[in-house]
Amino acid sequence: MQSLHPQYTIGNQLIEALRVHRPQISRAQARSRAVESLERVGIAEPEKRINSYPYEFSGGMRQRVVIAMGLMCDPKVLLADEPTTALDVTVLGMALILVSHDLAVVAGSVDEVVVMRHGQAVERGDVRRVLSHPEHPRVEVSRAQRRAQDRADRARKAREEKGEATVATEARAGSEEGFDAFTPLSRSRDEEPLLRVRDVSQSFKVRGGLWGRSTDFWAVKGVSFDLYKGETLGVVGESGSGKSTLSRMIMRLLEPTEGTVEFEGQDITHLSDRRMRPLRNEVQMVFQNPYSSLNPRLTIGQSIGTALKVQGERDGRRNRVRVQELLERVGLEPDHYNRFPHAFSGGQRQRIAIARALILKPKLIICDEPVSALDVSTQDQVLRLLSELQDDFGLTYIFVAHDLAVVRQVSDRVAVMRKGEVVEMGDSDGIYENPRSDYTRRLLTAAPVLDPDEARRLRAERARAGSEG
Ligand SMILES: Nc1ncnc2c1ncn2[C@@H]1O[C@H](COP(=O)(O)OP(=O)(O)OP(=O)(O)O)[C@@H](O)[C@H]1O
Ligand SMILES: [Mg+2]
Structure with a gap:
């Protein structure tokens, strides 16, 4: 979230992100691409919100703007390091490498999982298999239950x-x-x-x-x-x-x-x-x-x-x-x-x-x-x-x-x-x-x-x- 500059509008930053890499694209084209990207990440009324500054957005919305910025250049691979929202790759239409400690984000977003520990990949496989039959004990599924017990x-x-x-x-x-x-x-x-x-x-x-x-x-x-x-x-x-x-x-x-x-x-x-x-x-x-x-x-x-x-x-x-x-x-x-x-x-x-x-x-x-x-x-x-x-x-x-x-x-x-x-x-x-x-x-x-x-x-x-x- 730190990658947004507080003094420029969201729109200007999205447009810049694209024009740095594709100087041949006109501002008007870049602008309509920016509106589209905001829409893809679920920002309501993107034509209006494109004129907002980062502080006018909530924390979750700023996170999505950063994802939209990643989408501007139509990358083939998106690398997302600890995003707090689940990403829908089928909508994004690209390959995704998602780095996360949060299994719920992982469960909803990926096809395949690599489990890392002490710098090594200790397990790799289909997300369904790895989450339901892990070879490595590391998943604490019953967090919510334990918390409820604590409170009680x-x-x-x-x-x-x-x-x-x-x-x-x-x-x-x-x-x-x-x-x-x-x-x-x-x-x-x-x-x-x-x-x-x-x-x-x-x-x-x-x-x-x-x-x-x-x-x-x-x-x-x-x-x-x-x-x-x-x-x-x-x-x-x-x-x-x-x-x-x-x-x-x-x-x-x-x-x-x-x-x-x-x-x-x-x-x-x-x-x-x-x-x-x-x-x-x-x-x-x-x-x-x-x-x-x-x-x-x-x-x-x-x-x-x-x-x-x-x-x-x-x-x-x-x-x-x-x-x-x-x-x-x-x-x-x-x-x-x-x-x-x-x-x-x-x-x-x-x-x-x-x-x-x-x-x-x-x-x-x-x-x-x-x-x-x-x-x-x-x-x-x-x-x-x-x-x-x-x-x-x-x-x-x-x-x-x-x-x-x-x-x-x-x-x-x-x-x-x-x-x-x-x-x-x-x-x-x-x-x-x-x-x-x-x-x-x-x-x-x-x-x-x-x-x-x-x-x-x-x-x-x-x-x-x-x-x-
Ligand atoms: N200074 C501001 N100027 C204009 N709009 C603002 C400003 N601050 C917040 N908003 C808008 O008010 C709404 C609520 O924002 P707020 O930050 O309170 O949400 P939140 O519930 O904390 O969300 P999150 O879980 O994403 O942090 C959002 O639509 C946001 O864009
Ligand atoms: Mg908030």
Whole structure:
């Protein structure tokens, strides 16, 4: 995703990619090829969106633009290194080499698999055979099941600890009149929520067609919920559904166009930068990409410690001790303090990003796809770390992800977003066991499928459903 230049429109970059290799092609021809490529990778209204800048696209859409760029020159072979979306070669009409740690992406996209380990190809064969009868034990198929078990265990333990208290509270909340859908059942209504979001909407100006007229585009429409201390709200939805935009409004990196955001009872919707500043420590964010979220020129000690300095802690030694304690707490070594980011793996970098978010003792952490760039076992470790930290520091999380297995493992409640709206919200197990909307059901079937035939069938079904809107 880093291969897109932030200052040029998507269209210009696609056109350039082609003209560098085929200078004889006219701009007009290149432009229509660009529209076609965007269409092939599933960007809606490509004639309009071609004038957008990368920051106007969601993470998933940017990934698809990069694939479109790969298609511009009609290559015979496409090499895709860890794409996060499955690629349909039959549509693309070319040979594909797909490098991935994600078996679900592999299952739905390829004919043949080579399994690598320690630099060697240890197994090779038809995707159906390799995934169903692997010679090398390496596939952990039951991740979702194990996670569900984990959650159930934790919930049971919590219930045992709280004992009768919870039951009593639930009975009271449920019996009250005018039951409020935004409040989780297990809370009494006198408790103040940490975060209260009411009818927030965000509109962006989108440059229109030929005449460059711009129209309003509502990326988030009328979203409401309450979030209580110690709780985790999962936010799921397909690419472009508004998850990151909602997160940015809560962080007040964006000012909501409509609606209100209250943090600890204070309305922060339109606070000035100066008045927001003290609150900036209370809400932190962990981003998806561990490779771009750390400054390569700072040691990780500096990256994590800067915030303390900005807060006015002048004693360098004390700063260092605090950072080193935190490094240990997130599973790194105190003497990693002087290392630069390039010397860490993706999983370690995510631990660094978490430490950086924690250093100012925030109350709320928004995690925007924090583990989607990691392989399965590293994902597990990072998710476990997040739950432990939640218990230790009394943290509240908003956890954004497209992987439902991940969201289910960590969330108490889940909000399902579609085209900017919350179409369903509820207790996380409930949503998985009895999804009320068709859309949620479709998202559930989009969860990792490791049977190649099933994966293809589902993808075709989704494509049909998608084209019918
Ligand atoms: N600054 C902006 N200007 C114009 N449009 C924007 C801007 N930011 C986001 N959008 C649009 O808003 C919609 C929602 O984007 P958002 O980033 O919130 O999606 P998302 O749910 O996080 O998707 P993903 O899973 O792909 O990250 C997209 O259609 C995107 O193109
Ligand atoms: Mg996003």
